[in-house]
Amino acid sequence: MAVWVFGGRLGLRRHLDVCRLLCPRFQSRGPQSEEDGNRPKSSSKAHKIPKIYTKTGDKGFSSTFTGERRPKDDQVFEAVGTTDELSSAIGFAMELITEKGHTFAKELQKIQCTLQDVGSALATPRSSAREAHLKYTTFKEGPIVELEQWIDKYSSQLPPLTAFILPSGGKSSSALHFCRAVCRRAERRVVPLVQMGETDANVAKFLNRLSDYLFTIARYAAMKEGSQEKIYKKSDE
Numbered sequence: 001m002a003v004w005v006f007g008g009r010l011g012l013r014r015h016l017d018v019c020r021l022l023c024p025r026f027q028s029r030g031p032q033s034e035e036d037g038n039r040p041k042s043s044s045k046a047h048k049i050p051k052i053y054t055k056t057g058d059k060g061f062s063s064t065f066t067g068e069r070r071p072k073d074d075q076v077f078e079a080v081g082t083t084d085e086l087s088s089a090i091g092f093a094m095e096l097i098t099e100k101g102h103t104f105a106k107e108l109q110k111i112q113c114t115l116q117d118v119g120s121a122l123a124t125p126r127s128s129a130r131e132a133h134l135k136y137t138t139f140k141e142g143p144i145v146e147l148e149q150w151i152d153k154y155s156s157q158l159p160p161l162t163a164f165i166l167p168s169g170g171k172s173s174s175a176l177h178f179c180r181a182v183c184r185r186a187e188r189r190v191v192p193l194v195q196m197g198e199t200d201a202n203v204a205k206f207l208n209r210l211s212d213y214l215f216t217i218a219r220y221a222a223m224k225e226g227s228q229e230k231i232y233k234k235s236d237e
Contacts, residue, residue, distance in 0.1 A: 065120065065137060066128040076198070079122045079189040083207075086182045087115045093175035100172055100225060104217050107150060111210065114143045118203055122190065125198040139202045147209040154220045164232035169222025173229070176218035183211040 056062075061069045062077060070076060090108055097105050117139060124137040167177035187207040193199045222229050 064128065065124045066130070066133050068125070068128045075189070075192055076122060076125055079186070079193055079199075080119050082182070082186040082189045083115055083119050083122065086179065086186050087112050089175075089179045089182045090115075093172070093179050096172045096175050097221065100221070102172065102221060102224065104150075104154075104220070107217075111213075114206070117143075118206065121203050122193065122199055125193075127198060139200045139206070141202055141205075144202060144206050144209050147206070147213045151209070151213050151216050154216045158216070158219055158223060165219070166230040166232055167218075168228075168230035169218065170225050170227035172225060173218045173222040173227060176214050176221060180211050180214035180218065183207055183214055187211065 057072065060072050062072050063069055064076060090112055094105055094108050097108070117137075120137045121139040124133050126134075129137075167174055167181075169177075187204060190199065190204045190207060194201050194204045219229065221227075
């Protein structure tokens with residue numbers, strides 16, 4: 001049963017299994033060495049690594065963090081899936097950005113972590129959530145303020161916009177423009193959930209601000225790399 005929980009996509013049983021694998025106090029002892037001598041052998045079996053597939057979604061339904069079963073084309077999962085797609089796009093862009101040595105790569109990695117929190121908030125629809133669920137998935141305003149600070153920092157170093165620019169400016173810049181477009185789509189998927197009262201308005205605000213940030217650093221990357229941005233020119237009729 002795959003759900004978004006505590007900032008990641010894990011089944012509840014799978015989450016517990018991973019905890020046992022990672023936490024020493026949950027781990028069973030491995031094969032005894034000669035130094036173990038006459039120590040009593042543990043009767044517990046070694047924990048197996050959980051399988052990535054559960055087969056519980058084969059009929060087109062999946063679970064929210066609240067345990068509710070919904071069709072996979074439900075608005076909640078559309079929003080969660082598009083947010084995941086955005087994080088993947090950012091991950092691809094980061095590979096190009098890191099090669100160029102851009103310092104804002106660390107900011108993008110932090111944003112990817114925040115997008116996991118966005119996914120958790122989206123996968124906790126308020127119509128079926130209890131207070132215990134909301135305690136772990138409420139999305140606060142801090143990441144929005146941080147994005148605004150980053151935008152102001154880079155905007156102050158850029159030449160003013162005098163025309164519409166096209167997605168361009170080199171590989172890093174173009175990849176970030178693509179991320180911006182995916183971010184706008186994620187925002188469009190989230191807005192109906194906010195209007196229905198199913199998720200926090202801060203989620204939509206974060207995505208709105210994130211698209212502005214991605215646009216800004218796309219321009220910043222082009223400037224730092226010395227790449228020319230292409231300007232929109234109306235075609236002659």
